[in-house]
Amino acid sequence: AESFFGExxxxxxxxxxxxxxxxxxxxxxxxxxxxxxxxxxxxxxxxAVELGATVTLVxxxxxxxxxxxxxxxxxxxxxxxxxxxxxxxxxxxxxxGCAAVADYRLAKxxxxxxxxxxxxxxxxLVRNPDILAGVASHSxxxxxxxxxxxxxxxxxxxxxxxxxxxxxxxxxxDVSVASQGFNADHNALxxxxxxxxxxxxxxxxxxxxxxxxxxxxxKYNQQ
Ligand code: CTP
Ligand code: CA
Numbered sequence: 001a002e003s004f005f006g007e008x009x010x011x012x013x014x015x016x017x018x019x020x021x022x023x024x025x026x027x028x029x030x031x032x033x034x035x036x037x038x039x040x041x042x043x044x045x046x047x048a049v050e051l052g053a054t055v056t057l058v059x060x061x062x063x064x065x066x067x068x069x070x071x072x073x074x075x076x077x078x079x080x081x082x083x084x085x086x087x088x089x090x091x092x093x094x095x096x097g098c099a100a101v102a103d104y105r106l107a108k109x110x111x112x113x114x115x116x117x118x119x120x121x122x123x124x125l126v127r128n129p130d131i132l133a134g135v136a137s138h139s140x141x142x143x144x145x146x147x148x149x150x151x152x153x154x155x156x157x158x159x160x161x162x163x164x165x166x167x168x169x170x171x172x173x174d175v176s177v178a179s180q181g182f183n184a185d186h187n188a189l190x191x192x193x194x195x196x197x198x199x200x201x202x203x204x205x206x207x208x209x210x211x212x213x214x215x216x217x218x219k220y221n222q223q
Contacts, residue, residue, distance in 0.1 A: 008052030009217035015053040016092035018099035020060035027110035035182040036100035038062030043209035078128035097132035151176040
């Protein structure tokens, strides 16, 4: 990652990324969330620092140490994550949406703990804003990279998201494979960009992060 003269691929570049799950409150004691561990996003943040970038990490609730040199902003809900990202987007040149953002939140969060009464209950959900698509359509649009967690038709769904969200790059992982993706220490990624594709074979997330960041840096520096 370092040239003969000691320059690094992302020297002088600021990078913003999201990681982890979001939590959508039901009442003061309950929430809806997912199994994202944040490991991939935190590994990417660490790899970006190693490549010389200035890194801001917007993280949902995770049990991970902040990598050295990373500025971390903690959030819980998707709406909070979007606010934090939009407040930072103009000052960053690369954005990576690695968070597993909840697609829906409660239509109304109860003010006090919901007591059990009926045998069945229904909660109404509404769509969350798409943070990644919002970044990609911003006037000060950074080089925008998304993730796609899929269980089937991985390449097709990933390429759909690349086009639909107007991204520069998307990294897809098959979360139906237990040894990779959510909460695992290893991952394998299929990376797509306009006019190109590369497979990153199964490796520790720290290693995959370095490979993906190197690919992002190359494409970013080419534009
Ligand atoms: N994403 C986001 N905001 C959301 C939902 C997703 O920023 N409200 C981002 C994720 O961080 C990821 C990418 O969009 O980079 C794709 O997430 P994914 O869940 O795979 O796709 P969705 O667009 O939500 O579509 P679906 O879940 O229906 O496959
Ligand atoms: Ca989703």
